Amino acid sequence: MLQKYQHCLVSLIMAGGVVFCWLGYMYSTSLSPNEGPSKYDEELTWHPVVLSDRSQRKQAMLMEPVRTDVLTVTPWLAPIVWEGTFDPQVIDEAFRSYNLTIATTVFAVGKYTRFLHALLESAEKHFMVGLNVQYYVFTDLPSHVPINMTLGVGRRLKVVKVPKFDRWQEISLRRMELIQTAIEEYIHQRANYIFCLDVDMIFHGRVGPEALGKLVAAIHPWFYWVPRSQYPYERRTISKAYIPQDHGDFYYQANIFGGAVEDVHRLTKTCREHLEMDKSAGVEAVWQEESHLNWYLWKNKPTKLLSPEYVWDDLRGQGAKEIKLVRFSSVIKNKAEVRENP
Ligand code: GAL
Ligand code: MN
Numbered sequence: 430m431l432q433k434y435q436h437c438l439v440s441l442i443m444a445g446g447v448v449f450c451w452l453g454y455m456y457s458t459s460l461s462p463n464e465g466p467s468k469y470d471e472e473l474t475w476h477p478v479v480l481s482d483r484s485q486r487k488q489a490m491l492m493e494p495v496r497t498d499v500l501t502v503t504p505w506l507a508p509i510v511w512e513g514t515f516d517p518q519v520i521d522e523a524f525r526s527y528n529l530t531i532a533t534t535v536f537a538v539g540k541y542t543r544f545l546h547a548l549l550e551s552a553e554k555h556f557m558v559g560l561n562v563q564y565y566v567f568t569d570l571p572s573h574v575p576i577n578m579t580l581g582v583g584r585r586l587k588v589v590k591v592p593k594f595d596r597w598q599e600i601s602l603r604r605m606e607l608i609q610t611a612i613e614e615y616i617h618q619r620a621n622y623i624f625c626l627d628v629d630m631i632f633h634g635r636v637g638p639e640a641l642g643k644l645v646a647a648i649h650p651w652f653y654w655v656p657r658s659q660y661p662y663e664r665r666t667i668s669k670a671y672i673p674q675d676h677g678d679f680y681y682q683a684n685i686f687g688g689a690v691e692d693v694h695r696l697t698k699t700c701r702e703h704l705e706m707d708k709s710a711g712v713e714a715v716w717q718e719e720s721h722l723n724w725y726l727w728k729n730k731p732t733k734l735l736s737p738e739y740v741w742d743d744l745r746g747q748g749a750k751e752i753k754l755v756r757f758s759s760v761i762k763n764k765a766e767v768r769e770n771p
Contacts, residue, residue: 510735555636568591681731
């Protein structure tokens with residue numbers, strides 16, 4: 430009798446242990462960000478100690494808009510970030526106490542590894558300075574990654590080996606899938622936010638926590654003055670990236686997008702599924718993942734938009750009067766020379 434009782438007790442303890450381990454596992458793999466206020470869009474808490482007198486410099490005046498030359502808010506009330514619309518010092522002080530970690534993915538495949546050093550060097554000067562940044566460099570050539578670069582405090586770099594793709598379009602097509610998998614496997618446990626950057630880019634000015642939000646995208650520097658019917662969206666109905674002529678908000682460039690880890694996970698998962706459906710239908714969207722990104726952001730409105738200051742193109746030069754500060758821009762490259770195929 431006693432033996433039977435002991436047997437039951439042992440079974441109970443074992444069952445309890447299994448349930449406990451399972452709960453622990455579910456918790457650790459859950460995709461909600463670990464700690465930190467990634468939902469600050471709705472509820473940015475201002476710690477009284479955070480705002481020093483020094484930061485309370487300029488009063489916001491309702492009748493004195495800071496920018497009258499450009500749109501600073503979307504019809505769905507998401508801010509569009511331009512120079513002059515925020516005070517960098519106020520933003521920095523507000524975010525300092527949160528100890529946020531920003532995962533940052535960069536794809537450097539084939540000859541594109543040549544852009545890495547300049548990108549990382551400029552990111553160390555301008556990108557999320559003062560926050561924890563984890564760079565994830567996806568490459569087929571790990572030996573080309575400048576791992577000896579000195580990174581600032583709280584910043585580190587991890588190399589992720591990926592297969593060599595034959596066509597540059599393939600790199601663009603696989604990027605969503607690789608980011609999705611990386612988020613599921615490790616990023617979700619380590620970061621609050623994630624930004625995905627093109628490698629053939631350079632930071633010239635501040636890109637800081639003013640760019641953080643649940644779902645963030647940057648407005649392409651070549652199309653922001655044209656009617657949407659002229660945006661280079663995918664226009665063939667057979668593609669999952671199809672957007673009709675009279676729809677869409679802005680044309681976003683895929684060179685930088687990001688947000689809270691959970692939101693970017695949803696974005697990459699959907700785009701990946703759509704890219705695969707297109708592939709089985711034998712269709713490739715006109716601008717590959719960028720077309721799918723634009724479709725996703727048409728259906729799921731970004732909570733914060735970055736003005737073209739955040740994704741400039743050196744080919745456009747310096748003349749645009751609405752651009753007070755170029756922060757991040759595509760470097761001029763010989764496409765025929767760096768791409769593996771036309
Ligand atoms: C180009 C850019 C491409 C793509 C295209 C869309 O300026 O280099 O990456 O965004 O615009 O038309
Ligand atoms: Mn590029």
